[in-house]
Amino acid sequence: MTAFDVRPITEDERRSTVDVLRRSLHHNRITDDAWARTGKSWPAEHKFAAFDGGTPIGIVSSFDTGIAVPGGRAVPVAAVDGAGVRADRTRRGVLSALMAAQLADFAARGVPLAVLHASEPTIYGRFGYGSAALGKTVRVARPAGRLRERVPAGGEVRMLTPEEAVKELPALYERIGLHRPGMIGRPDLWWPVAHDRYAGPEAGHLVAVHSGPDGDDGFVVYATVSRRSFDSPDEGAVLDVHDMHAAGPAARAGLWRFLLSVDLVSGVRGRHRPVDEPLAVMLADHRHAATLAVEDDLWLRPVDVEAALGARAYRAAGPVVLAVADRTLPGNTGHYEVGPDGVRRTSAAADLALDVDTLGMLYLGQWSATALADAGRIEVRDEAAVARADELFTTVTAPWCGTHF
Known part of the structure; x- marks a missing residue:
């Protein structure tokens, strides 16, 4: 050693x-x-x-x-x-x-x-740490891939210069806000490494901003990747989406409409997009959108289990007592009663037992208690508690981070 x-x-x-x-x-x-x-x-x-x-x-x-x-x-x-x-x-x-x-x-x-x-x-x-949010890689074929006529429309898209991209996007990201479980704030130290070196004056990515009735409400950072080869000299480029955020469906649709309207490209590709982003059903023909992969994205670890559980909201269901085991931070090991009215430590018998990494998987709503129990990650001591835990922890919107760090 x-x-x-x-x-x-x-x-x-x-x-x-x-x-x-x-x-x-x-x-x-x-x-x-x-x-x-x-x-x-x-x-x-x-x-x-x-x-x-x-x-x-x-x-x-x-x-x-x-x-x-x-x-x-x-x-x-x-x-x-x-x-x-x-x-x-x-x-x-x-x-x-x-x-x-x-x-x-x-x-x-x-x-x-x-x-x-x-x-x-x-x-x-x-x-x-547990895998708490997934992301999908999607590809839309061009020129066949186009949005349906009834997809929300309106607003305008404009290209930014590299200097404008460095100056304007931090405030725009803050304006869009953390509207999905798993999204994180981007402090000042994040931007030079994770944004400016891609979209700044010495970089090669392009930036477009969507503006709606209330002003700027979305942006996309993307690169143009050549697909031409000796055997396929006429194949167009692919637009590779590096970073895309939108405040709502209209802004999101406007950005995808812009990308799918760019000339001389054979497709648009985006990695680590939200797993529930409805891109396929936004198209006139959903078969032109392919999900190439679904991968783990954000990993989460409860550091203070009681504070972490108490910070989030729960759907209406009867409470569940969780027995949490944490070898690295043993102060977290114990029983917690979780319900729509709050969280508290308890001496009551546990309904479900799990390690802290599995609690990280459950926390944002990506995985159901049923799935984790079926996979052997949750020990079930009361069968009825699994359905209650499913209802408590489920989220309507899939968690997504959308920020590389």
Whole structure:
């Protein structure tokens, strides 16, 4: 076992630790120019590194923001935006020590929830994260794919210059708001890395904004990807949707109508779209829309189980007593009565028993208690409680994050 120490990083260790993360994800070390543009998005705050002597060998990072939960509240959340270990130090307990330190920090600061996008799905369940929201990859064939005449219409779409995209989109995203469970706020440090480097003056993506009766209400960031080849010289490009948000159905339809009207393209593709986005039924012929994949997107971990359960709303059903087990944060282990009138710890017998990662899967409404019980993730001690839990936790709108971090 290699000896190492885990501690918060200092300001002077920011660049060396971002390089550890980049190399662990098989990217080159950051250049001087890139660091000058994006270094402010890698503050020392909320970062823990493992050190062998004075050399960093692993890193975990997060930033604080808010997340929409069922019922419409925005709840504080820690968004884990980086976790990596140097290739010659993996499988030696480094990541486990880093994740334990990070979770202890979240708990000490009173953060009720943590979320991440998993590079490998098999890693994060053991740290209490569960797959809480899915996303689908869709492709619409062009020119055959077009919207039905009765799909909501109105408003205008305009293209932004890169300078306008950098300036205008943060306020527009905030105006659109966190209207779906799983959506998170985008703090100032998010934009330089996750938006500006795609759509800014030195990037290649394009940006279009939809304006309705009350002003700007949606946007799309997309790239044009050539599909021409020696064997298919006449095949048009594909528009690859990188980021799309809309305040309502009319704005969403307006953005899709715009994308499907662009000339000289053979299709439009979007990854990690909401699983319930009704794109196929918006088309005159739904067969021109194909779902290519459905993948895990947002992973969620209750850090303070009682506070997390108490933050969301529940549908009308009889209460259910959950026995939650949490090995990393044992203070969460216990029984919780969950109902439409609230949540409380209890000494009553449990109706359902589950680990904290499974509670993360149940929390936003992506998975039903029935499905999780059938998969062996929930131990059923009262059969009637499964249907009550289904009704309590179900959401009409599928959860979706829509923000890469």
